[in-house]
Amino acid sequence: xxxxxxxxxxxxxxxxxxxxxxxxxxxxxxxxxxxxxxxxxxxxxxxxxxxxxxxxxxxxxxxxxxxxxxxxxxxxxxxxxxxxxxxxxxxxxxxxxxxxxxxxxxxxxxxxxxxxxxxxxxxxxxxxxxxxxxxxxxxxxxxxxxxxxxxxxxxxxxxxxxxxxxxxxxxxxxxxxxxxxxxxxxxxxxxxxxxxxxxxxxxxxxxxxxxxxxx
Numbered sequence: 001x002x003x004x005x006x007x008x009x010x011x012x013x014x015x016x017x018x019x020x021x022x023x024x025x026x027x028x029x030x031x032x033x034x035x036x037x038x039x040x041x042x043x044x045x046x047x048x049x050x051x052x053x054x055x056x057x058x059x060x061x062x063x064x065x066x067x068x069x070x071x072x073x074x075x076x077x078x079x080x081x082x083x084x085x086x087x088x089x090x091x092x093x094x095x096x097x098x099x100x101x102x103x104x105x106x107x108x109x110x111x112x113x114x115x116x117x118x119x120x121x122x123x124x125x126x127x128x129x130x131x132x133x134x135x136x137x138x139x140x141x142x143x144x145x146x147x148x149x150x151x152x153x154x155x156x157x158x159x160x161x162x163x164x165x166x167x168x169x170x171x172x173x174x175x176x177x178x179x180x181x182x183x184x185x186x187x188x189x190x191x192x193x194x195x196x197x198x199x200x201x202x203x204x205x206x207x208x209x210x211x212x213x214x215x
Contacts, residue, residue, distance in 0.1 A: 034204035043084040054185035078105040115182030125174040
């Protein structure tokens with residue numbers, strides 16, 4: 001009786017050990033699947049929040065100084081450049097919310113995020129767009145522009161569009177340097193969604209453990 005009891009006990013232990021080994025083999029795949037799904041969902045939520053809350057302010061009116069801390073959409077280039085990606089590197093799963101460098105907007109994303117002074121380098125003046133048309137194409141591609149000076153001494157590139165009063169439209173402001181205020185969009189999004197992602201990944205780990213050892 002004692003031997004049989006020992007035999008039964010040992011047989012049961014081997015079966016449990018085999019199931020445990022199988023569960024441990026399933027765990028990495030289950031954990032990666034759960035983590036990938038949670039990371040993808042959180043990145044998409046973060047991108048949507050960033051666009052809605054940090055990149056969708058009203059566009060500036062021509063000639064009106066903008067003081068909003070939220071960037072306004074003009075051409076839509078910056079919004080279009082915001083991308084997400086998830087890359088597996090060995091045992092690591094790396095999720096990114098980033099500005100795609102293939103887009104023109106990547107050149108000015110940094111100055112919007114942190115603020116700073118921009119100075120003309122190649123030409124004597126920088127051309128700062130004041131209209132939607134000017135934001136969509138450079139001054140070199142707009143025909144009929146000429147320089148005018150305001151009573152305050154500011155220089156503009158303008159063009160006559162029609163006749164009569166109000167036909168002179170200022171498309172660009174000419175400046176040798178300009179101070180850009182910080183209108184961050186990456187930082188606030190990171191601070192809002194990183195804690196949420198950690199919480200969701202912890203939940204993903206629990207679900208992966210449960211699904212791996214349930215079988």
